[in-house]
Amino acid sequence: MPKRSTKKYSRPRKPFDKSRIEEENQLREKYGLKNKREIWKADASIGRIRNLAKQLITKPEKEKEAFIKRLQEKGFGVNSIAEALSLNKENWLKRRLQTVVFTKGLTTTPKQARQLIAHKHVSVNGRIVNVPSYMVSLEEESTVKLNIVLKIQTPKKSKEEKIKEEIENGEGEEVVENKILEEEVQ
Secondary structure, three states: OOOOOOOOOOOOOOOOOOHHHHHHHHHHHOOOOOOOHHHHHHHHHHHHHHHHHHHHHHHHHHHHHHHHHHHHHOOOOOOOOOOOOOOOOHHHHEEEEHHHHHHHOOOOOOHHHHHHHOOOOOEEEEEEEEEEHHHHHHHHOOOOOOOOOOOOOOOOOHHHHHHHHHOOOOOOOHHHHHHHHHHHHH
């Protein structure tokens, strides 16, 4: 039996804290998030990074450098453990696919970016990704692109326009009319 997944966030301790609610509303609007749960997940993820950094303070330099290198590959501008401890939820939200698509100028709003991602119009590294919260690494950031194929239909030409076009190409009038009639029958 598969292991049951657990929540990746925790709710705020004070549910009606006015300053927190206003801050979350601004973040939700700025990053085009679906709900505040996404902010709480980002906060929990940064909390896990901070806890790892705290544990690494007493570890050897080799482990610290490996940790910092992993954070740099993920796109966080971190050069020391102290900088890793100073990360906040906005740093995490800036690395989401939804935000990267918007900041690259592929869309005009973060909500539009979310919609295009959900409708499978965005690819990363040649693979279609439909998860707005996908974490984009620095290496993948340059490969993010839109895969929209515009389905614009050209208007059908009338019989007269087809005849004129074929005559200009050097065919006789009767031959052209017969071709057009055969196409219509099929």
